[in-house]
Amino acid sequence: MHVENLTLAYGADAPVVTGLTLEVPTGQLTAVVGPNGSGKSTLLRGMSRLLTPQTGQVLLDGKDIHKLPARELARKLGVLPQGPVTPEGITAAELVSRGRHPHRGLFGRLTAEDDAAIDEALAAVELTELRERSVDQLSGGQRQRVWIAMVLAQGTQHLLLDEPTTYLDLAHAVDVMNVVHAAATTGRTVVTVLHDLTLAAQYADNLVVMGEGRIAAQGRPVDVLTEELLDDVFGLQATVVEVGGAPVVVPDRRLAG
Amino acid sequence: MLKPNPSKVNSRTIVLSVLFAALAIVVALISLSVGTTKLPVSDVVEVLLGGGRRGTRLVVLELRLPRVATGLLVGIAFAVSGALLQTLSRNALASPDIVGVNSGASAGAVAVIVLAGTGGGNISGVAAKVGIPLAAVLGGLLATLIVGALSIQRGVVDAGRVVLIGVGIAAAANSLVAWLLVIGDVNDAGRAAAWLAGSLNARAWSDAVPVLLAVVLLVPVAMMFNRDLSALVLGDDVASSLGVRVARVRLALLIIATVLAAMATAGAGPIAFVALVAPQIAQRLTRMERPPLLTTAMLGALFVVLADLVARNGLQWLQVGPYELPVGVVTAAAGAPYLLHLIGRQQKGR
Numbered sequence: 386m387h388v389e390n391l392t393l394a395y396g397a398d399a400p401v402v403t404g405l406t407l408e409v410p411t412g413q414l415t416a417v418v419g420p421n422g423s424g425k426s427t428l429l430r431g432m433s434r435l436l437t438p439q440t441g442q443v444l445l446d447g448k449d450i451h452k453l454p455a456r457e458l459a460r461k462l463g464v465l466p467q468g469p470v471t472p473e474g475i476t477a478a479e480l481v482s483r484g485r486h487p488h489r490g491l492f493g494r495l496t497a498e499d500d501a502a503i504d505e506a507l508a509a510v511e512l513t514e515l516r517e518r519s520v521d522q523l524s525g526g527q528r529q530r531v532w533i534a535m536v537l538a539q540g541t542q543h544l545l546l547d548e549p550t551t552y553l554d555l556a557h558a559v560d561v562m563n564v565v566h567a568a569a570t571t572g573r574t575v576v577t578v579l580h581d582l583t584l585a586a587q588y589a590d591n592l593v594v595m596g597e598g599r600i601a602a603q604g605r606p607v608d609v610l611t612e613e614l615l616d617d618v619f620g621l622q623a624t625v626v627e628v629g630g631a632p633v634v635v636p637d638r639r640l641a642g
Numbered sequence: 643m644l645k646p647n648p649s650k651v652n653s654r655t656i657v658l659s660v661l662f663a664a665l666a667i668v669v670a671l672i673s674l675s676v677g678t679t680k681l682p683v684s685d686v687v688e689v690l691l692g693g694g695r696r697g698t699r700l701v702v703l704e705l706r707l708p709r710v711a712t713g714l715l716v717g718i719a720f721a722v723s724g725a726l727l728q729t730l731s732r733n734a735l736a737s738p739d740i741v742g743v744n745s746g747a748s749a750g751a752v753a754v755i756v757l758a759g760t761g762g763g764n765i766s767g768v769a770a771k772v773g774i775p776l777a778a779v780l781g782g783l784l785a786t787l788i789v790g791a792l793s794i795q796r797g798v799v800d801a802g803r804v805v806l807i808g809v810g811i812a813a814a815a816n817s818l819v820a821w822l823l824v825i826g827d828v829n830d831a832g833r834a835a836a837w838l839a840g841s842l843n844a845r846a847w848s849d850a851v852p853v854l855l856a857v858v859l860l861v862p863v864a865m866m867f868n869r870d871l872s873a874l875v876l877g878d879d880v881a882s883s884l885g886v887r888v889a890r891v892r893l894a895l896l897i898i899a900t901v902l903a904a905m906a907t908a909g910a911g912p913i914a915f916v917a918l919v920a921p922q923i924a925q926r927l928t929r930m931e932r933p934p935l936l937t938t939a940m941l942g943a944l945f946v947v948l949a950d951l952v953a954r955n956g957l958q959w960l961q962v963g964p965y966e967l968p969v970g971v972v973t974a975a976a977g978a979p980y981l982l983h984l985i986g987r988q989q990k991g992r
Contacts, residue, residue: 455882462883487885
């Protein structure tokens with residue numbers, strides 16, 4: 386996946402992302418981080434078709450995503466946006482089955498291939514046991530895993546996830562990130578927006594740091610996540626320590642007086 | 643371990659669809675047999691199969707069947723329209739009778755009845771046959787357009803605003819109707835007022851044809867969007883990521899829903915609550931996360947023919963007198979408590 390000179394704006398407002406170029410490493414987990422308002426979610430929307438760019442293009446296997454038919458794109462690129470709607474009373478298996486939409490015709494039941502993809506996706510997020518449970522009765526972390534399973538069932542080579550760990554406590558966030566990481570180790574290219582720097586550094590193969598609509602830094606988390614960068618981009622005074630080969634951000638306390 | 647079973651959901655909707663369709667047919671047969679001339683159901687069936695005596699044929703085919711057929715068809719049209727609007731707006735209250743589509747269609751139709759009326763209380767010719775359905779569709783589309791345009795915030799239709807603005811537009815259209823009734827000739831206004839209550843009284847085949855066309859052409863098209871609707875309930879962004887061309891699908895379904903409701907309104911007046919209630923009951927009984935179109939359609943047909951049977955004969959059965967009620971009064975009596983229940987539920991949910 387390649388992003389070329391992308392400029393993104395909402396309506397007539399000033400651009401949120403300006404002239405951004407990014408090469409997404411294939412088969413790896415890329416985490417996009419950055420301060421609030423730095424344009425990381427906007428970038429993800431621009432990399433899918435949720436937002437039409439003002440300039441530039443997004444190439445998937447060498448083809449502009451805006452020139453692909455919608456269904457064909459949906460078979461190559463899975464997206465989990467923020468704030469998906471969980472319909473009242475829908476079961477986990479039923480929700481995951483919706484991921485098969487781009488593979489299905491107008492009528493007819495799920496094929497054996499669809500069923501296999503649904504089973505596999507539920508197993509990947511370790512929710513096989515709860516498949517007949519109503520999604521609104523699941524915990525926040527489980528619910529988020531069901532949604533990821535829905536995107537996995539879509540069977541795409543590329544995945545874009547927008548803040549999949551928002552509102553989750555650390556243990557549930559780790560469960561979700563394990564699933565996301567596993568998706569990348571099975572040959573998929575995964576790009577996820579994250580707000581938690583330590584979590585991003587722990588899991589990502591490739592870290593993209595955004596500031597003011599541009600890429601401030603990109604590379605392996607150990608190389609990128611430095612104290613200088615945190616000060617520059619986030620305006621954060623912090624100490625970066627290394628634990629198990631990955632950087633951990635420890636904010637400096639600002640004591641009054 | 644529980645086995646996957648998305649097909650279980652499917653079979654439930656099919657069983658219920660068949661059940662409602664069968665019940666609608668039974669009620670329709672009963673409806674064809676009762677009236678001033680009582681006929682045994684067996685005679686009715688004989689006529690429908692192409693036999694029977696001439697007098698019986700006249701009563702069944704020319705006097706009663708147009709009314710029953712119109713009832714079945716407007717039931718389907720209103721119910722499917724409601725199911726589509728409720729699904730598109732993700733709001734159980736967003737049915738054409740609440741958000742102004744029926745009112746807009748009524749305003750259009752009443753304008754034709756009153757303004758093109760000859761004063762004899764009976765408009766005739768082209769104005770009636772083409773004018774009323776056409777004006778109803780235009781009125782309905784105009785209402786939908788206004789509600790849609792005013793509900794858009796930052797490029798997205800806000801589900802909560804749809805209902806509030808829709809209720810406002812309905813009120814505006816209704817006051818327009820009231821004004822038309824006041825300025826109109828007394829006979830025209832009288833005829834319009836009876837039609838406004840939602841009546842299947844004295845329907846002829848020409849009343850059934852527009853709604854028949856709408857149902858036959860548009861309901862199958864709506865069904866083709868079933869799978870897209872299943873994706874749309876997950877939110878526009880998710881649906882779009884799943885390959886649904888959201889804006890196009892929404893526009894197409896919005897037009898279908900509006901034309902269905904407007905044609906049904908032209909055929910039988912703005913019969914209230916069918917579009918609101920049928921989809922919700924069908925959804926609960928099938929335990930789906932959105933109103934299933936086929937089950938909803940069959941339930942709508944059943945609801946209207948049953949309500950019409952009660953409207954025609956209820957007062958006689960109660961021995962109150964030989965009067966007939968407009969069918970809309972019966973559907974309103976049955977549906978209004980349900981509306982209150984829905985509003986209560988939505989407020990609790992917030």
